[in-house]
Amino acid sequence: MKILQNIGEYFILMGRTFSQPTKASLIRKQISFELNSLGLGSMGIITIISAFMGAVITLQTASNIDSALIPDYTVGFTARQSMILEFSTTIIALILAGKVGSNIASEIGMMRVTEQIDALEIMGVNSASYLIVPKILAAVIINPFLAIWSMFIGISGGYLVAEFSGVVTTDAFIEGVQLDFKMFSIYYALIKTAVFAFIITSIPAYYGYNVKGGALEVGVASTKGVVTSSIVILIANYVITQLLLI
Amino acid sequence: MIELKNISKSFNGKQILHGIDVVYEKGKTNLIIGASGSGKSVLTKCTVGLIEPDEGQVLYNGKNFTAMKLDDRKEVRKKIGMLFQGGALFDSLSVEENIKFPLRMHASMTEKEMQDRVNFCLGRVNMSGINDRFPAEISGGMQKRVGIARAISLGPSYLFCDEPNSGLDPGTSILIDNLIKELTEEFQITTVVVTHDMNSVMEIGDHVIFIHKGHKHWEGTKDTILKTTNKELSDLVFASDLMKKVRKLS
Numbered sequence: 446m447k448i449l450q451n452i453g454e455y456f457i458l459m460g461r462t463f464s465q466p467t468k469a470s471l472i473r474k475q476i477s478f479e480l481n482s483l484g485l486g487s488m489g490i491i492t493i494i495s496a497f498m499g500a501v502i503t504l505q506t507a508s509n510i511d512s513a514l515i516p517d518y519t520v521g522f523t524a525r526q527s528m529i530l531e532f533s534t535t536i537i538a539l540i541l542a543g544k545v546g547s548n549i550a551s552e553i554g555m556m557r558v559t560e561q562i563d564a565l566e567i568m569g570v571n572s573a574s575y576l577i578v579p580k581i582l583a584a585v586i587i588n589p590f591l592a593i594w595s596m597f598i599g600i601s602g603g604y605l606v607a608e609f610s611g612v613v614t615t616d617a618f619i620e621g622v623q624l625d626f627k628m629f630s631i632y633y634a635l636i637k638t639a640v641f642a643f644i645i646t647s648i649p650a651y652y653g654y655n656v657k658g659g660a661l662e663v664g665v666a667s668t669k670g671v672v673t674s675s676i677v678i679l680i681a682n683y684v685i686t687q688l689l690l691i
Numbered sequence: 692m693i694e695l696k697n698i699s700k701s702f703n704g705k706q707i708l709h710g711i712d713v714v715y716e717k718g719k720t721n722l723i724i725g726a727s728g729s730g731k732s733v734l735t736k737c738t739v740g741l742i743e744p745d746e747g748q749v750l751y752n753g754k755n756f757t758a759m760k761l762d763d764r765k766e767v768r769k770k771i772g773m774l775f776q777g778g779a780l781f782d783s784l785s786v787e788e789n790i791k792f793p794l795r796m797h798a799s800m801t802e803k804e805m806q807d808r809v810n811f812c813l814g815r816v817n818m819s820g821i822n823d824r825f826p827a828e829i830s831g832g833m834q835k836r837v838g839i840a841r842a843i844s845l846g847p848s849y850l851f852c853d854e855p856n857s858g859l860d861p862g863t864s865i866l867i868d869n870l871i872k873e874l875t876e877e878f879q880i881t882t883v884v885v886t887h888d889m890n891s892v893m894e895i896g897d898h899v900i901f902i903h904k905g906h907k908h909w910e911g912t913k914d915t916i917l918k919t920t921n922k923e924l925s926d927l928v929f930a931s932d933l934m935k936k937v938r939k940l941s
Binding site for chain 1: 761766793796
């Protein structure tokens, strides 16, 4: 029953968040702040993880190809498909759910326990809209760019491994990366990323917004926000894949 | 003027407020006192609409706030300033931006007019020159004073203060009390202060309401409180030796 209550409260909060918009000038200022905080602030970790994942996918694929019947370009093809279809979207979303989600839940949660949200309400501000809309919009805008960046870095990481380790020639790797490329894969990845961005921001925001108590409860809300948004990402990943690819 | 009629509220089946009737008059400092957990803060939150009462009405200048639509409530809230227990300044904004926030939301002012208003409000609470500091960089007493500056920035008709002296040294407490009193009289604001600080009661209590176990148990002024025969009120007010001596002297 608790889960149904949470789902109901979540949708009520989202309804309130989008039904009474805050003054546009204030929202614009907040969005640019969040673009920097949620987006550019995640570039470093995305770059490092993507580069190493691209490299490891290349090494593992190359080391597992024993048959002479499987062409060398399969390594580049696998690295590209893995990065575009799953890694740069789902895995990055799960990582960001931890980084960005905990940040959002604890920030809004602390504002709740220190009565800053009450202060906004007293001023006649729709606190849900003012606090949550800029985060959702910023993430939905910036995360697709982060996904594209992750794809580029991941495939580049694979290329560098091919260049320096010699597990596959760079020509074969590039041939595989270019083989049977479908632009729809990118659209599919970007749609997923935008949906995941909404999940990563809105679910932790819900847990933070409804904190009751003190610092301990803020920590609990932060954990719940990360765990729940991770599970919802996995479910959404399955649903979107079923709808768009099958 | 604010009028509360038969305000009741319960949480999880436990009755917190029992049909409270109070009138807060304009230009007076109205103090709500009571022991911890007596329902003072819940009553105040019901008054400003942060909590919906189960029964009763809150009237602002005769208009029923509890029955108002959201947009009408917004209009009333523009006239409300509130000082929270911990200041509730926005951490991510400087002192200046904190005070400008209500102006940006509700006033049609140029940047220069807002700047002048910020400087006036900060000057009024003796906090000039700290515009660029952040809440984390100033003391608790300074945060309370900035909180008051933010609360008065839009020129409110109603000022609510939730335990304005908690966590402050006696000197700063008196300073805050005097500031609230001065602002109330200067701008003819209806002020409601939630407190259990007896010094505040003696300093600024034009109108004192004693809440006990969710009931309005006593109502009077700072002068009549010294002569009270109400047992529960006496237990609260004259708990300290100092107040016992004050009572004897009076």
